Amino acid sequence: xxxxxxxxxxxxxxxxxxxxxxxxxxxxxxxxxxxxxxxxxxxxxxxxxxxxxxxxxxxxxxxxxxxxxxxxxxxxxxxxxxxxxxxxxxxxxxxxxxxxxxxxxxxxxxxxxxxxxxxxxxxxxxxxxxxxxxxxxxxxxxxxxxxxxxxxxxxxxxxxxxxxxxxxxxxxxxxxxxxxxxxxxxxxxxxxxxxxxxxxxxxxxxxxxxxxxxxxxxxxxxxxxxxxxxxxxxxxxxxxxxxxxxxxxxxxxxxxxxxxxxxxxxxxxxxxxxxxxxxxxxxxxxxxxxxxxxxxxxxxxxxxxxxxxxxxxxxxxxxxxxxxxxxxxxxxxxxxxxxxxxxxxxxxxxxxxxxxxxxxxxxxxx
Amino acid sequence: xxxxxxxxxxxxxxxxxxxxxxxxxxxxxxxxxxxxxxxxxxxxxxxxxxxxxxxxxxxxxxxxxxxxx
Numbered sequence: 394x395x396x397x398x399x400x401x402x403x404x405x406x407x408x409x410x411x412x413x414x415x416x417x418x419x420x421x422x423x424x425x426x427x428x429x430x431x432x433x434x435x436x437x438x439x440x441x442x443x444x445x446x447x448x449x450x451x452x453x454x455x456x457x458x459x460x461x462x463x464x465x466x467x468x469x470x471x472x473x474x475x476x477x478x479x480x481x482x483x484x485x486x487x488x489x490x491x492x493x494x495x496x497x498x499x500x501x502x503x504x505x506x507x508x509x510x511x512x513x514x515x516x517x518x519x520x521x522x523x524x525x526x527x528x529x530x531x532x533x534x535x536x537x538x539x540x541x542x543x544x545x546x547x548x549x550x551x552x553x554x555x556x557x558x559x560x561x562x563x564x565x566x567x568x569x570x571x572x573x574x575x576x577x578x579x580x581x582x583x584x585x586x587x588x589x590x591x592x593x594x595x596x597x598x599x600x601x602x603x604x605x606x607x608x609x610x611x612x613x614x615x616x617x618x619x620x621x622x623x624x625x626x627x628x629x630x631x632x633x634x635x636x637x638x639x640x641x642x643x644x645x646x647x648x649x650x651x652x653x654x655x656x657x658x659x660x661x662x663x664x665x666x667x668x669x670x671x672x673x674x675x676x677x678x679x680x681x682x683x684x685x686x687x688x689x690x691x692x693x694x695x696x697x698x699x700x701x702x703x704x705x706x707x708x709x710x711x712x713x714x715x716x717x718x719x720x721x722x723x724x725x726x727x728x729x730x731x732x733x734x735x736x737x738x739x740x741x742x743x744x745x746x747x748x749x750x751x752x753x754x755x756x757x758x759x
Numbered sequence: 760x761x762x763x764x765x766x767x768x769x770x771x772x773x774x775x776x777x778x779x780x781x782x783x784x785x786x787x788x789x790x791x792x793x794x795x796x797x798x799x800x801x802x803x804x805x806x807x808x809x810x811x812x813x814x815x816x817x818x819x820x821x822x823x824x825x826x827x828x
Binding site: 693694730 | 772775776779780782783788790791794795798799801802805806808809817818819820822823825826827828
């Protein structure tokens, strides 16, 4: 086995929560505000229910082939179409890790605008390469320490932004523009939950695989709860039209916090979220890519691939988009269909196909 | 200047991955070595494109073109 580490179900769930939540805060909010406006919270609930399709399909696939990662399942049990899909998944992991690295650099250049993007990419890749090199257990434990800290800060921010400035009547009327904006927004949220597919590389190393359905549903519910605050907050504070114009709406919201006369620069909290959240997310996809590649090429270990892949991710992040406008276009046009395909449709087909194949094999043996 | 940058990226890539490559070669894990060489070559090729500003199609641009939306 290429990976020797073990994770508890809670650690695996926490990894998925951090990875999904940070992406939701950084990019999905803008997409949802523009697609669903004041009904974004409804889209989030609908999308979470739809997102469970991909999550449960992936978990069932993992339970059908215990002890095997997504790439191993595809390469060993699905003949040549499996190998093709496996390579597509490796490309997908690469795109996702490159996207997260580029977003990290883009977010930081909004604050430190004279520092070249390459500097931020180097810093985050050095850090995540070290985490990936140390293995899955290190990643799981690091996240187990960091996520509660982030949650405490997030609860603090929620309380500090509550006040007279927020007007929750901005969320009314419910479905004032009809059902279609909510439906489109729900699909975007469903696509976002499609990123859970990276857990296909982690689930075989979980201690209690039988309880994974419960863990998956728990991840979806907790992620939704973490997402409802940021999706309603900027609309209550700025109104739906203004909120949709922000590049990073939560960042703009946090900047409005004032605690007394002196302490009023709370934007560092938002930066803390970005840094820690994206670090975990990049490390998770980087790990999935390294492990998947090692398993695809039948190597003994994934560790010798970490540094070469780190270089490739770094260069990839620089050529990912020419500017932020192109990146934004990607988020609106390609991110959602790509994730729905890779995170819901393919796992669902594979899950059904896998169950049929297993039953056929059992019938032949009996 | 561009040539110096290309030499610098090649030197950095080789210096950082060289140790891994050397130990992999010494233990006779040739398949791992070939994968490493492939990744490093791809990185250097992409790096040269980037340095010479050859405006290669960006990854997001390519995906946007094949997107149904």
